[in-house]
Amino acid sequence: MSDLMAAQKAAADPRDRGGPAQPMLIVDGFKKYFPIRAGLLNRQVAEVKAVDDVSFFVMKGETLGIVGESGCGKSTLARLLMHLIRKDAGQLILDGDLVGEASGILLDGLRRSLQMVFQDSSSSLNPRLPIEQSIAYGPRVQGASRQVARQQARSLMEKVGLNPNLFGQRYAHELSGGQKQRVNIARALALDPRLLILDEAVSALDKSVEAQVLNLLGDIKKELRLTYIFISHDLHVVRYISDRVMVMYLGQLVEIGPVDTIYEDPKHPYTQALLACRLNMDPHERVDAAPLAGDPPSPVIPPPGCRFHTRCPYVEDVCKTTSPGLGDVLRLSPKQHLAACHMVHPRSGHSSAPAFAA
Amino acid sequence: MVSQMTSLSPSQAAPHPAPLVRVDDLRVRFVSRDATVRAVNGISFDLERGKVLCVIGESGSGKSVMMRSLLRLHPKKRTVIEGTMSVAEHDIGALSERAMTGLRGSLVSMVFQEPMTALDPLYRIGDQIVETVRRHEHVSRQAALARALELLQLVRVPSPERRLRAYPHELSGGLRQRIVIAMALACRPSLLLADEPTTALDASVQIQILVLLRKIQREMGMAMIFVTHDLGVAAQIADQVAVMYAGRIIEYGSAGDVLLAPQHPYTKAMLAATAKDQDRSLALEAIAGSPPDLRALPEGCNFAPRCKFAGPDCTVATPPPITDAGDHMARCIRVGIVAHKLTFSATTMPTI
Known part of the structure; x- marks a missing residue:
């Protein structure tokens, strides 16, 4: 981390507005409740608490990994960041500027700075556009001339390892999964963004292609000074690519910290169980019992107290009634490690809790 | 009546019970007006009762095509299947449509990815x-x-x-x-075919399903062919592992042999390319290039264009299988047998 900071200070980015210590992105108290409507009058009967009061920040030049089971709200969070769906509450601060408010920057500026790569590489490409035009589409919409946009698309294709003369005129169905994902990355880069949200961007790829795309992401990150939010359920890949990791469970942030601290010394029982689900390559060391039983509870009626208490091996009475806090995520230094668990907080009432703050 | 048409007559199989599944030189081609896709190019293996064979390969390696052939799920008109397959001494190629329908779901059943x-x-x-x-x-x-x-x-x-x-x-x-x-x-069923049954699931659920499948399989004494592209999944469930590339099994052996001491350059490269606690400052050892076009397969070893150790001698002919005493097989001309063990050496000349 420290050499990363030093590298950032050494070469100031002209796009940088808030200075190197200003986080690229600050998310403060994001909420998204999806209403469930039913009955004759189509009244709201309940709501799905998909993202429930999530706050975090992403430093410049950092890769923040987000992990969690399906349904934990990690993709909803990504879509909220991109403003693809409207948030119910919360603020987004991009490099010091409030997004979407009178005093801040407009959504248009946000969309230029923030781009997203989706999991399904084929459904995110227009089947009726040659890929060169697919990549040039963004710059064209933002006002570039046909010639300039085309030139830019061709240089981007080279950057992601596709020969523009060979691939430029092809359609999405003529490409393999890995090639399509390269096109998606090129298209995300077309507006010269500062932050890429990679939502399961390599999950659908074969292992050998996955490694190629991961290497490509590493290269262009250095070259274009990007910041990544990397969402994945593959814990091996997240460890390889991330500087910091945040763990989500049922719409809430349960643990956040530097990648090695999280992987070597996870504090939250959910993180511990999730890490235990990684498969060992040694056939002589097989898992006999699944570390996490059952499915996560319904986000419509989340359990009271700690949301994980229904599956937690260390559950005590306090967990069923009091929801454990995470601490002030927005004030923490990038090197700090926080977990929302009564076993970590001093005098929480859990028998394993420390007596004093460490 | 039909079931007696297998190549194994009872007298031949007297000393050992015949394997449950026997596949011999299976070749599958899909023929269309534009091109012929050679999806499976000569696969042979046996599977004993109550054992688990994991077939590992990337998309387009022919692993699912091979599985579907065992249940004859391919469209009849456009598929050319050569070679013999038998399950519990039923010759899959010779069964009537009616007998085949009776077989599906009772003797052999299948679990799909989605x-x-x-x-x-x-x-x-x-x-x-x-x-x-x-x-x-x-x-x-x-x-x-x-x-x-x-x-x-x-x-x-x-x-x-x-x-x-x-x-x-x-x-x-x-x-x-x-x-x-x-x-x-x-x-x-005596045989369960599982085509990437855990790929679409979360890691926490995947491990639940794997533990469950292994337990049921052992209790019922059921044989299983399990297709996956995840080497970690194979390590959890396989007795035997077959690695497929371009429609051929290029490495085969016990799970320990193939996953811990792989000899074929492709298997080695796959293991090296998998992200797993590597140094984050180094790039992953990705395999360059992409899998071959099954419409026009190159001569010789199909992996040669992407292989670090390939030379002109690799593209002369398809490498023959080389098998050691422990039934560990690899198809690579740089692999020989040293002290009864399959051994890869970047300089070895063919030893046949």
């Missing part, structure tokens, strides 16, 4: 299992329903009585996959 497409969205879970049971066994609806309940308990579905009345969309992905496995086990 449970939502394998279930009918318009029928309750219970009715779908009952239908499978009654198709193969002459039992009353009541008895079949009781069996369905038993099956849901077997695959550890919580509150099974309620789930029997549920529709597929009311269940989570993990539960749906359990239901599909329950349906596949409905008639106590």
Whole structure:
């Protein structure tokens, strides 16, 4: 981390507005409740608490990994960041500027700075556009001339390892999964963004292609000074690519910290169980019992107290009634490690809790 | 009548019981007006009763095509299948359509990757299992329903009585996959074909399904062919591992041999390319290039264009299988046998 900071200070980015210590992105108290409507009058009967009061920040030049089971709200969070769906509450601060408010920057500026790569590489490409035009589409919409946009698309294709003369005129169905994902990355880069949200961007790829795309992401990150939010359920890949990791469970942030601290010394029982689900390559060391039983509870009626208490091996009475806090995520230094668990907080009432703050 | 047409007559198989599955030089081509796709190019293996074979390969390596051939699920008109396949001494190629339908779901059944497409969205879970049971066994609806309940308990579905009345969309992905496995086990098959059954699931659910499948497989003494592209999954479940590339098995052996001491450059490269606690400052050792075009396969070793150790001698002819005393096989001309063990050496000349 420290050499990363030093590298950032050494070469100031002209796009940088808030200075190197200003986080690229600050998310403060994001909420998204999806209403469930039913009955004759189509009244709201309940709501799905998909993202429930999530706050975090992403430093410049950092890769923040987000992990969690399906349904934990990690993709909803990504879509909220991109403003693809409207948030119910919360603020987004991009490099010091409030997004979407009178005093801040407009959504248009946000969309230029923030781009997203989706999991399904084929459904995110227009089947009726040659890929060169697919990549040039963004710059064209933002006002570039046909010639300039085309030139830019061709240089981007080279950057992601596709020969523009060979691939430029092809359609999405003529490409393999890995090639399509390269096109998606090129298209995300077309507006010269500062932050890429990679939502399961390599999950659908074969292992050998996955490694190629991961290497490509590493290269262009250095070259274009990007910041990544990397969402994945593959814990091996997240460890390889991330500087910091945040763990989500049922719409809430349960643990956040530097990648090695999280992987070597996870504090939250959910993180511990999730890490235990990684498969060992040694056939002589097989898992006999699944570390996490059952499915996560319904986000419509989340359990009271700690949301994980229904599956937690260390559950005590306090967990069923009091929801454990995470601490002030927005004030923490990038090197700090926080977990929302009564076993970590001093005098929480859990028998394993420390007596004093460490 | 038909079942006696296999190549194995009882007298031949006297000393050892014949393997449950025997595949000999299987070749599958898909013919269309524009091109012929050679999906499987000569696969042979045996599988004993109660054993688990994991087939590892990337998309387009022919692993699913091979599985579907075992159940004859390919469109008849456009598929050319050569070679012989037998399951429990039924010659799959020679069975009548009627006998084949009887075989599917009873002797051999299959679990697919995407449970939502394998279930009918318009029928309750219970009715779908009952239908499978009654198709193969002459039992009353009541008895079949009781069996369905038993099956849901077997695959550890919580509150099974309620789930029997549920529709597929009311269940989570993990539960749906359990239901599909329950349906596949409905008639106590001797062979279960599983085509990436855990790929679409979360890591936490994947491990639940793997532990469950292994337990059921052992208890029922069922053989299993398990297709996956995840080496970690193979390590969890396989007795034997076959690695496929461009429609051929290029390495075969016990799970320990193939995953811990791989000899074929492709298997080695796959293991090296998998992200797993590497140094983050180094790039991953990705395999350059992409898998070959199955419409126009190159001469010789199909992996040669992407192989670090390839030379002009690699593209002369298809490398023959080389097998050591422990039944560890690799198809690579740089692999020889040193002290009864299969050994790769970047400089070895062919030893045949």
